[in-house]
Amino acid sequence: MTHEIAVIPGDGIGQEVTPAAVEVLEAIETVDFEFVEGDAGDAVEAETGTALPDATADLAADADATLFGAAGETAADVILPLRQVVGSFANVRPAVAYPALDAVQPHTDLVFIRENTEGVYKGIESEITDGVTTCTRVITEDASEKIAEFGFDYARQNGFDDVTIAHKANVMRQTDGLFLETAEEVGAERDAEYDTALMDALAMHLVMNPEDYGVVICPNLAGDMLSDLAAGLVGGLGLLPSANVGEENALFEPVHGSAPDIAGEGVANPSAMILSAAMLLDHLGYDEEGDRVRDAVETVLEAGPRTPDLGGDGTTEEVTAAILDAL
């Protein structure tokens, strides 16, 4: 069985790290892939007037899964519609501290399960009158239930004891109240243990004691911020993969952006993108292969070479070659 993978490198370092991930997937002999490439991002917008051409969106819709690199100024115009195109309701963001690295908090082993369809991301904004604008944040029972079910299942399947439901229901009583109540019901139905946490207090506790937490189920924007916070705890975005999971389709992308400051220099860290490819393998049912890739990345993090973001002077190509060797 051949899996069709849409590959959308995008802008900046997306162009450099995406081919690295494709090479790694090609090196997995036990799985057959066919890669189809599409354009998106700033460069395409400059040329065609649209950051996400229909042809690219169609590729993602029709593929078994998508690998997305990064986009620049147009990031929101690319990634938000792409998440919709693949029907993604859950954004899965692991943040793990590797022993080899000098992390701010070396005992971090977290997975953020971020609601991926609503909240302030609905894009409902208005200028009510001159100088007065509104954004309508939407929270539904359906989406809250779906993300909570996904989160509790993920925790069980991946051996996490700690589940935390993040919210700000003391201020957003109806919207986050609904999110919290619905997620708690799911926890109760599953007889699962869980905690709830105000997201501001949670930000503090995650910084001080990340080892007390495991899976964190979050509304959309809270998940955006908390997962980036956790990226800081483990040593930056160069290592963080993510999965946008839908019912039948999924898109995998590094948490980092297009990094215009280092784009074109060939020194971007390919790890986050390669770890995203590992999540793609898991998603297609190749858990062992996913683990192989993760082990290879970890071996290279320990033994080198390393890219400059991790204090080394290795290139993207050298790190990728080392990971391929370690596979």
Next chain:
Amino acid sequence: MTHEIAVIPGDGIGQEVTPAAVEVLEAIETVDFEFVEGDAGDAVEAETGTALPDATADLAADADATLFGAAGETAADVILPLRQVVGSFANVRPAVAYPALDAVQPHTDLVFIRENTEGVYKGIESEITDGVTTCTRVITEDASEKIAEFGFDYARQNGFDDVTIAHKANVMRQTDGLFLETAEEVGAERDAEYDTALMDALAMHLVMNPEDYGVVICPNLAGDMLSDLAAGLVGGLGLLPSANVGEENALFEPVHGSAPDIAGEGVANPSAMILSAAMLLDHLGYDEEGDRVRDAVETVLEAGPRTPDLGGDGTTEEVTAAILDAL
């Protein structure tokens, strides 16, 4: 001249740390205070059905400044109206790492200038239909301009070189777009240097390199989360004071809550509350006296005693006595 100060201890450890701050203010011989005490919080609600009695709100409205301790479950019902009563548009939250303490990031010296009137805090929520709720986030040019002016002035007056405007304008294009554009205009008018940062990326950078930042001007909820994150960097909420500043009135409160887990044991750290009293002194124009209080707190952080949150076994009373001695 006698300054009338409304004192609202509230619930839990608010009852323990607020008297400590009053003692410290009373010990400042160069300033005359008259303290008037009011009730608010869970206990009052249980008794009277309302968490913030009108009489208490009136005290805060009429006083020259207010000291507020903490509230429990009813925190939002107490502090949000109190912020309105004193006409506060700016929430000032310094997060400083003290050399004596083992902070996650010992080079942290940040001040969050949080917009204090709008965003999701307007309380405009609806249940549109069964299982579908909305929260209307409001951003106005007026409030954005006011907080930005306050933030840039604060930075200049307090010797901060770095000003960062936090936002999520790539997703909330109209609301945070207006916030960002307005704040940038204020920066340009003042010929001030500043940076802008997406609040998710900022969360990561603050965790990794807080020394690169100084004053951070934020929309309401972003300020709530980012300042708690920073509390984690410097060793927890036991040390963080805050000021809710209005045109003619102001309210000072620790960033911590009522801490039901340790309430009644006499071991709450009074530092955050006493440092809030120091901000009250600054606000009334007694900067030297404010510095005296801060120096005394710092002396005791170095020499002890310390409360359990900082790894010691001192009591609230012992720490307060030591701070009074050091004054």
